[in-house]
Amino acid sequence: MASLRKLGLVCVFGLLSAALQAATLAELTKQLEAQPGFIDAWRDSAKGRVLLSVSKLDQPFLLLSSLPSGLGSNDVGLDRGQPGEARLVHFEKRGAKLLLVQENTRFRASASNPAERASVVEAFAASVLWSGEILASEAGSHLVDFSSFLLADRHGIASRLRDSRQGAYRVDEKRSAVLVEQSKNFPANTELESLLTFDGPGDGNFIRDVAMEGTSLTLRQHISLIKLPEPGFQPRAYHPASGGIDISHADFSTPLGQSLHVAWQIRHRLEKTEPSAAVSAVKKPIVYYLDRGTPEPVRSALLDGARWWATAFEKAGFKDAYRVELLPEGVDPMDARYNVIQWVHRATRGWSYGAPIADPRTGEIIKGVVMLGSQRVRQDILIAESLLAAYAKGGEAKQKQALDMALARLRQLSAHEVGHTLGFSHNFAASRAGNGSVMDYPHPLVKLDAAGNVDLRDAYGDGLGPWDDFIVQHAYGQFGSAAEESGALARLRAQAKARGLRYVGDSDSRSPGSQHPDGVLWDFGADSIKTWDQVMAVRQRALQTFSIDVLPAERQLGELEARLVPVYLLHRYQGEALAHLLGGAEFEYGLAGDARAGAVRAGAKPVAAAVQRQALARLTAALQAENLSLPAALLEQLSPPSEGYERGREYFPNRMSTQFDPLSATQSAAAHFGSLLLNAERLNRLAWQHARDAAQPGAGEVIDQLLQATWKRSSAPKNQPTAQAVQTAVNWVMVDAMLGLLDGGRLHAGVDAELRQRLRELAEWLRKQPSDASRKAAAELIQSYLANPQTVKLRRLPQVPPGAPI
Template sequence: MRPASAVAPLLLAAAMVAAFPRGASAAEASPGPATARQVADVTRGLQSQPGFIDVWRDTTKGRVLLSVGVLEQPFLLVSSLPYALGSNDVGLDRAQSGEMRMVHFEKHGGKLFLVQENTAYVANSADRDERAAVRESFSNSVLWSGDILASDNQRHVVDFSSFLLADRHGIAARLAGAKQGSYAVDLSRSAVLAGEAKAFPDNVELESLLTFAGPGQGDFVRQVGADPASLSMRQRISMVRLPKLENAGGWQPRVYHPYSGGFDTSYFDFATPLASSIDVHWQVRHKLEKTDPAAAVSTVRKPIVYYVDRGAPEPVRSALIEGASWWASAFEKAGFKDAYRVELLPEGVDAQDIRYNVITWVHRATRGWSYGNALTDPRTGQILRGAVTLGSQRVRQDILIAEALLAPYGSNAPADRAKLAEQMALARLRQLAAHEVGHTLGFAHNFAASRMGNGSVMDYPHPILKLNAQGEVDLSNAYGVGVGPWDDYIVNYIYGDFGHGAQEAAALAQLRAGARAAGLLYSSDQDARAPGASHPDGVLWDFGPDTLKTWDQLGAVRQRALQTFSTDVLPDARQIGELEARLVPVYLLQRYQGEAVARLIGGGEFDYTSAGDVKAGIAKAGVRVTPAAVQRQAISRLTDALRAEYLALPPNVLDVLTPPAVGYERNREYFLTRMDSVADALSITEAGAAQTLGFLLDAGRLNRLAWQHARDAQQPGVPELLSQLLDKTWRRAAIPASVTGGEAVQLSANWVVLDSVLGLLGTGKLHPQVAAEVRQSAVELAQWLQKNPGKGTTAASRQQAASHIVAYLKDPQSVKLRSGWPVPPGAPI
């Protein structure tokens, strides 16, 4: 994933940053006013840590003193969590990095002030007054102030402890945002860890123990806290020297392009020429310089090195090193020899030291997302540190999915089948390591790369599943190996050495043209995550060049896996209630490909590009609508997934599902049940129907569908979609007797359909004419139900459904619609 803490845009300063003086004067004077006392008097007996900013450790009193020698010169400040909460839902992970800020010290009277600069608005001008005009137009923020304890030769000593004892990482806000209650730092149970303070030539590392007092009633803190009313974590504060800005012949920032495949850092520059945009964007990337700039392939002055957490066990550790190392080949192709490598973190090294790029193996109470943060100097986009967080439970989820598909624990199962599950999970872990490191190298998601098979590790990969010649589930090649063609392109585009100015711009344009010609598609987060997103290629977790063929392929795998589902999916030592948790990924196997099918409905392709590339014929402007025939096939596939034949569980599954054993309980990985502890086939049906309808009946999708039909009558419209949906659910003929519980299953799905359709009218997101078409479809359904009352259980539901529709259309406030049918989590896989 893209880093959870986006780096704020910072000032592109013209001046070089001066070093902070080191050391303390040996001279002493008698005590006087704080600003007149000498440094030696205040720091006597304390442990000295000379560096970027001199630090004195006062372990006796639990204080950290700083000596500030240069005022009003910016540096970078960032927080992190060496010890954290362990809850994926709250999102406070071990080694998590916070927001990077640019700050400086100011002196006013007898105090020093730490000021955060407002760096979203700048003037990169040689004119001091022009720069000042922008600086004075926007507010800075004072983060802290402290009394000056001593001054000597323009150096000022302050006790920085109160800064370290404040919540600088936003822990309390994160807890409140997760609805865990109001927490605040309890100073009586918090401490500055003076013995952990370190100073180096370019960075200072300071740490504190913070205890947060709160109500302790939230589910997530109760799950992970030793005492949920008293949460103790460690906060690291890193103070980092800004990199020197290069002269014209050195390493330069690279202008961001939407088709680069990378991240950008940006700010508003009011000093740009009047005809130019003030919105300036730089490409985010590590500083990488050839030792021989004239050579096509050269070694580099300083390689990019990533270190793997020593806490990762084998075989995980080796998989992480192997997968993260895949990027080396792309750097080699881009002309950088031995420029990138991955190693095990040396023993004793502080993994939170901001000088190291680290891949951290993080434990949480539940499975959750992994992510990579690129901490940058946003004046130029230069990456200062890569910080990767990999959740340890994801690999176990992959094993669970594989075991549920293979049923490897039966007496007749081949001896190596269980090993296949672990092999698949490690293959996924290699890809995950490469993916998250990619973010810290400056690379964005590309969810369209799955159209090219193993097109990019920056896509989210669904395991490639198929049936072999014997009709058995085959996952031997579930995940790709190595980086793909898109990855080679983005490394070359973002890091390649092409000179400067017009020469560089021409080379990059040629790269973009070549990538387009090779069919390298690109679609990222903003066009992929919304349920109603329109780009048919920008889909998370899909695979294959043909969405509909992959849907059918996965459907065959799902059917086979349900037919063979048994107690053989569980190792002998596991409690029998876990069968239902393993049913979830099998029953919902097509959930991600279903989203891909929905993208074809009201879908349209478009390019990330610039006006210049469009004019040059490199890319196209506008939206290219999905062909009508393809849209109709997609509608047919998804509406079929709401029929009892698809949603009903076979007897071999129903007959083995068992409530959790004593000492265990249901959790979020199970389906909801309204039958106490017993598995609820009707709630399972509702979850399956809700999964499909959430994408099919998105308001934005219906609005696009209506507009496409208005422009071209050959395209399907909203009435056609709703007619097919209702024909296959409420208006369908009797369900075959061969479908177990078929009538009850279909009625459960029907009610989800009805409330979903009516719920569209209350969203306020439909255009009025589209809402009119939805309303008319509901009216026609009510009339049909009244004319076709049916028999038995079906008759009762039809009668109530007709009344339900009439009452809702007359007075929506008088009818409570059901919504938000719980679907067990799928991602991340």
Template sequence: MMRAPVAAPLLLALLMAGVVPVAVADAAQSGAPAAAPTAKTIADVTRGLQSQPGFIDVWRDSDKGRVLLSIGALEQPFLLASSLPYALGSNDVGLDRAQSGEMRMVHFEKHGSKLFLVQENTNYVANSADKDERAAVRESFSNSVLWSGEILASDKDRHLVDFSSFLLVDRHGIAARLADAKQGAYSVDPSRSAVLAAEAKAFPDNVELEVLLTFAGPGQAEFVRQVGADPASLSMRQRISMVRLPTADSWRPRVYHPYSGGFDASYFDFATPLASSIDVHWQVRHKLEKTDPSAAVSTVKKPIVYYVDRGAPEPVRSALIEGASWWASAFEKAGFKDAFRVELLPEGVDAQDIRYNVISWVHRATRGWSYGNALADPRTGQILRGAVTLGSQRVRQDILIAEALLAPYGKSSSADKHKLAEQMALARLRQLSAHEVGHTLGFAHNFAASRMGNGSVMDYPHPILKLNAQGEVDISNAYSVGVGPWDDYIVKYIYGDFGSGEQEQAALAKLRADARASGMLYSSDQDDRSPGASHPDGLLWDFGPDTLKTWDQLGAVRQRALQTFSVDVLPDARQIGQLEARLVPVYLLQRYQGEALARLIGGGDFDYTSAGDVKAGIAKAGIKTTPAEVQRQALNRLTDSLRAEYLALPANVLDILTPPAAGHERNREYFATGMGSVFDAISIAEAGAGQTAGFLLDPERINRVAWQHARDSKQPGVQEVLAQLLQKTWKRDGVPASVIGGEAVQLASNWVVADSLLRLLDSGKLHQQVAAEVRASARELAQWLQKNPGKGVTADSRKQAGEMIMAYLADPRTVKLHGAPPVPPGAPI
């Protein structure tokens, strides 16, 4: 029995329907097979579109709002990064103009009629010549398919795709950032988003693509309402940069060392020898090559150039250029002549083009942090772009602080005071520009550098304040000029040319030894940002080599500033309610130095180093505990800041503070108030006491105090620390009558201490035996309060506090604990 051709049933169905395609009919009549449709070429599909040849060829289709890419190199990795040319403007959410996103390594694959964009898993590799060894690791860990698209046309090994659907997805993580900031659930609205085809650019080593994304969401939360034209509809631009991988020619990755002062690029390499660690770390740095490698000092093949945002006005622009240019001297000392420079971004240049290192001047609704982001090759640590974000309102905060200290707007004030305030702010801005550029050069924070005076621009500097011979506040040299010795060291260590192999390692070891011998200390973020941190030198916003002396120096400045605080701290045109906002940095002037005092209590310093450096005698292992006498001096000063004599305001301040005027309102820069619109002297005392109690009664600190005392009974123990704390607050004698509102202020501080003590117990972070000591102190306090009831309002508080403590100790569930008092933000300054 003969079988009918496969096409027969289809032909029969079409005939029954009365539909006979011409090609099928002709084939049926002639008996010849149907001709296949002619495949379209890339030229056919792109006819009439604007061409942008480059690393990846781009075609702009502005009429249809799409971008087409011609992909020729499949399975070949390249780098992909996102950024925000237009952003949200909220410091609290953190979506800033010119913000750079994650650098990913990706490649295109072809499967059937589609191209796939795949992100490679660069965390796990096998750097081996054996392809099977490489494959074993590649197959063990998941890659991620980021996108797929139909192939529109092909010419041999080149394939054309419409890349628009990739671009119109939130690749930067905008919605996630909004959700993390508790602003609600936002998502891209495709109907109000568009590919900006006219903005697409292609160059030999990179492609720049841009879209308008509109995020729809509830629009009810504070920060989006603050900045959004319509908070339910947030429109921003997303840039996608596709970058050719750097070649390995003349690039030698440098092994990262913990004392280098730099960042690292790391991954797990399963091809390392069995006796070696698979955890591989490279120094992050720009490529910098001498034209004459044999010369001690040489010009370079390609200098590192940074460009300053044209949107920065004068005198800001000049300050940014000057401060960032400080790094040139360090490169010169490291042997690189004319290797680093800073210029104004040329007119018409795209600041988001990934080829340029840019210092962006960014506006937000409120003051906030600045950032330096180094976009680096994840394989080697080679920096491809430095992106600096400088918040514009920080400079205004510095002026505010200076004016609050100087009171320059009185009739008898000299004109020099006006100039000093601006000069201090610009000096800080120069330092800030150098600091953030330093991050993009591969340098980490060094919060111990302040022990060396102008040790490093990579520290967080507090203005150096003192009293002059006339007893007036002196800010004339508030910030240092130029990079410091630590900065010279890290440039030489990370960028210096020392040859290769053992020669390089020997030279780097000598650099480390010389730096330590000269007294250079190093402590960075992971050990310095926690309230309970232990390193006594790793301090943010401090100054001077001696914490105790700096506390005393700032205390004298604070006292003088409060005594002279008046309406003269405000320009004539400002509404009088802003007096309170200017009181904040004066009243809390010692907030960072108070943290420095707390670091001495239960403190201990240690080195970032390697086993080899310890064995060679270059560095030390272990922790060096802060001497007992120093701890006790710090404890005495810190607990003194909980007394009414420290926390109460003088009459000259209390008598002029006025509620914000109509059309203005309190914001985060003001103290909290429980008294309606008026200034609340109780809340300010609670804020001050909360700072001290929070640092002192941190569970990590109390655990360390207990251990240090257990190991050495000469060190202060938990009972001693708590006894002094309570003696200065709940158990103290009456407050002198000369202190205005002294009893009320002291009771406010006492209650903050009681609440902090119970929160310490409630944290669940104390070791059991340490918690037992704290409970014993709390019980002893409650019993003392019952036996010493006092009089008047003090008696009421003592009675209630004793009952509350005993109730908590009996059953914590019966007592609702109060949170820490709100404190206006200090950092960034």
């Protein structure tokens, strides 16, 4: 009986399906709102559907996802306005179904032979993203309900939540909907939107920070279907010394003696109206639009900074080719036709991003999306006010100086992130030449004035630097034929080098073990050692003047501790610059042909031994009580958080309940600088450079100096009552760091043996010293670990409060 009922249902559904197929396209859409455009669409508001009429089969176009609304968590990263990557897709008909297929653009053939191109397509898998029943076909057009595509997680939201350890989330279709009223259509793009509700555990820390109900996360997902750019765009070969961003693929049509790897410089299309003219107007300028939700004075600062690039395009020969405007009212910033600068709010301060969306076939940028975190400027003001003690009596001028500094930083930030969307990478060497480039990460140019007070005037540069002019010319300049272009670009790079412009990118700067002395984030000055001394003098003065006068009147007393963090750790990034000198080496980016022509130097040149030892002396001194003890007057003013407030991530760790914990602050600083010295990659390089040249410092010398500055120092300063306690706290962090380094297994065997020997000697030395609980316990810990690591539970290094982005 049950089987007969099932058979009956199958027959009913089959008849309904046949009836639908029998209906014409016109009949199925006569009650719907037509939206003609790139892919004709119909709004079905009654049923909450969007139907598409697909007429162009097997013809590629671009698919882009984005988020009109975000999660609000910097840690998870699902921000308002966030774009995905552009995918090359096409529709194809298979029986009664329409498939949406993503083409594999990572592997291709550029040959004119169709069979050769087809052989590569057939060798690598494509991806079917969606399948839908064809409701009706008429005159070559096929009607499908595209709602199921829109109601699926096309942006990777669930993956991002999983990867950030917030749990397993999935789309709940019952609590999701197609936003029919948001669908829009234009000749070159179709814009669609949906409301997605994700069901999940809701117990992740980051989720609890931002969500009203962590088990039910509702975001909007936007889908752009974009017509391919018109022919005529000329891809430009990427060069590793250009400072550009590349997009690459494997081309199996390259001659056998050449590499399969092909890389293009991503860039906007920019065409002169008079191609032969040195300076010419353009057919279509590059225009960026600022979020209308940006308040003043931020709005004016962002517009000013983003507009800096206009001068570089002018110098490159393009008149009125670039401009920045306020987004017109009623324009959807997700619309693929608009380059946008968005002011993005999150629960905590965090990074800003510039995302260029490029055609994967050619590298042509079709949309630039800038996302600027709104809380960064507040941190800049906080740092400035804390360095200046801006709320002392008569401090109005200092308060204005703090605001001016923060707005100057916003201008630079706006230019920086727009630069990424123009096709430019970071250049962390530019700080060697002052305001060398907006594409560096700038530290405020802190100094002391003639009276010995902290001075933040001119803390950030104004306008582009010489590197920025170079990268615009290299990416966008027009030089004639392919051969003429290649020669002209080579001359541009040679001229940049002759002017002293240097380039070090992300891959040689971000890692704690990076070795290039110029590849440093948030540093400044041509000489890292001199700048360290300058920053240390400013830090000392700021700590001496640090008091309740750094705090605005309406803030709770406990916030004074949060303001102490960036002042106490003011030297953290210049310390990283010193660390890059240890075992450091200079090298250049380029091609083999560049080296043969003498345009670049092959190999890596070690930093001079004397410079390395100066850096080592300063880094080990940073671990001594003289540089880590806080002034007594400062300690006396630190209050526990007021009722209704609590410590957050911007505070030092605490093991003293609500009272400020100066030892945890000390240990955080010690963990930072100790980790720089005891980095496995750095020690491995030091050992190798010493093996090649005995005059250079080796790993053993670094460890010896570290121990002499901490455990083996004769005594802490007697004029500082807390100095011994501070030094003991630092010493323990160093032991934990060295044992953790051994436990990590990343040292070469010889370096591992050298460290173990130094630790054995330290344990023996500690045992022979006058009775001291810490020395005795440290000796026992070291000996126990070296004898049997499994019997010892190692302590994690203390947490260092977030610094970047400053």
